[in-house]
Amino acid sequence: MKRSLMVLTALVCSSVSLAATVAEVKKKGVLVLGTDPTFAPFEFKGPDGTVQGFDIDIARAVAKDLGVRLEIRAVGFGALMPQAVTSGRVDMAMSGITITAERAKVVAFSAPYYRSAQVFIVRGGNPGKFAWPADVKGKVVGVQANTTGQFVADEVLKPKGATLKAYDDFAAGLADVRAGRIAALVGDAPTVADLKKRLPGQFAQAGADLAAEDYGMVFARGSDLAAAANRTLARMKADGSYQALLNKWIVQK
Template sequence: MNTRNTRFIWASLVVLIVLAMVLTACSGGSQQAAQADPFENIKRIQTAKVLKVGTGAGYYPFEMIDKSGKTVGFDMDIAQAMADALGVELQVVDFKDFDAILPALGAGQIDMILAGMTITPQRAQAVNFSQPYFQSGQSVLVNNKHKDAVKNVMDLDQPDFTIVTEQGTTGDVAAQKTFKQATIRQMKGGNEATLDVCNGSSDAFVYDQSFIAVQAMQYTQCVFPLLEPFTKEPYGVAVRAGQPDLLQWVNTFLDSYLISDAYTDSYNKWFVDSAWLKEVDMPTP
């Protein structure tokens, strides 16, 4: 056998070996893809026997701590119904710093977020949102000393007015966009901001309509509300990106829940009846 033929044979063998390795790798990858469980995230929760839901207690009446120390509210009714549907226990993880809740979801510390969270394009870059389960908007709580002068939202946009917001919320974003002359000051929590307006340290507080309505009922001696929303904001359940099975399950669950008696009963309990106010400790001015 001459040298040229020998080289040709060896070269052909090398090509065949490489092709075989490539085909084997592709076949293995295809088998792994075929074996991937399309419901792995749902099954993970069921295997762990617990649904971890992140929230920010203190947003009345969506999530708050009652006198027994339990987290209750409109969102918590949804969370419990989800846990029941999955056949697992509910574990509520309360975040004092609302800015920390999205990173916690991304890190896998919680399974989803139910926190009266507005669906926004910015947040949707970090998480996947369910269909809306509640429609809200931004309203304003105003110190009583301005009752005669302030009749609408834009009456607040004056150089000598201070408007407070909760850091990291859509209320803060809306205030920054809407009020160009007034001073905007960020605070850590909604209750803190309410009391700041009540004691006269600031003039008004921008926050979600339902929260403003509750606070106005509690502190009539020092504040009044402008309840007509000046924004439109849908709330959604947030799940970690890359979990299509869990997102689909949440949407399917909401399809049924939103037309159920359970949803109606929950809505009436937290937004129509005020008996729950006796079950929670409201901050005092």
Template sequence: MTRRFDMDRRAYLKTVGAAGATAGVAGCLGDVLGGGDEDVIVPGTASGFAPFEFINEDDELVGFDIDLAEETIDRAGYEVGDWTDTEFDSLIPSLTEGNIDFIAAGMTINEERQEAIAFSDPYYESDQAVLVAAGSDVDASAVEDLEGLIVGAQGGTTGLDEAEALVEEGILEEDDLRQYDNYPLAVEDLENGNVDAIIIDIPVAQNFASGRDVEVAFEIETGEVFGFGMRQDDDRLGDINDALGEIRDDGTYEDLIETWFE
């Protein structure tokens, strides 16, 4: 079951710790940030992950992460730079190379990523879902039922991590794992019968199920938490966390949840 975030900062620190494209900005990272101005925070995302981030019918970048990130940056006292929209697995390299300053992309906080970047306090909690084509012959209610099936996920995501774990456990054959640049491509392959199932975050799976010919077969409880990503040496992270706290406390967070998820 998907849960909006309700863990306080102290509990978060005990749980996961406080560890900390596009053509780039040249030069030493030191004090040079994505926009070349410490008053500007240049955000990056990977659209195709509705309702967190996606391109709408008016060709605009919108979504829960977009609104929350812009509100957070603004309240922290900084200017929101121009958004960079790239593939998900290009976001961390873009951040560490200084092309962007801030990742807002439904990114799960985990130890591997914390070795490269720092995360804000978490702002959302989610599990994974297994998505299948509506009316297909796939009868799956647990991960063991995926044996012998072709399963896909987006590269660089925790959905792919879950699929690779199934390969290690011998449930999936390595040749039956499909990796995609983004989830819209994966869902298209699912609808066309080229893949039997895909593993994806629950809110995004539910969004696809509401508008495409696919359905959620079952959920995988992972207890992931999403955070905004910044460079480990970016001292603006404290301001971002303070702003996130204000947004939760004054009801703005719940307003955004209602807008994008309810």
């Protein structure tokens, strides 16, 4: 996502991972998934209040292959990565979490399960005529705090003269885009597609991609659940069920 992790050396040294094992999960009969359900179409609350989405269905497949039920715990991203994972509060985390070398110092990742990109979200019709990389100097660009989008924007956009505005709440950034208070908001490509579907005409994508990134399932370091998740992912890609989920949640008809 979107989602970045600011890890200090002290945190790396002091984190104690309580790594749930496959045997422990099977014994208790439940796989506990931590997710921040604010990132459609990957995880979000449906009209009935249940958490659903692309990530959720993959997690259900992992639980099914283990022979256990999936329990979903809604956790704010700041608490999810890495504390909820390393403390053992959850067995795994999925929330559009980008695989980075920094994060891999404190958690274990599955193989990549989705390739995304950081893009610019603008008002429908792009009345401000925002473009990248041609048109960023002097523009106010929104980012979600503590995300890979913010990290990339700090590295790439600020030196080119952009003013960055950080939001704890992605929806607040979207509101400012819609109101014309900022020129663009950095977000994930699938988010733009979902916004276009749910809110026709209100938002669009502008300019070239800012950066590409891979999402991974997250586990405590030392847990054999990561290998189990990789087996499920390989099975799904082989039997067509992975593509079926892409078609269900992400591929635009």
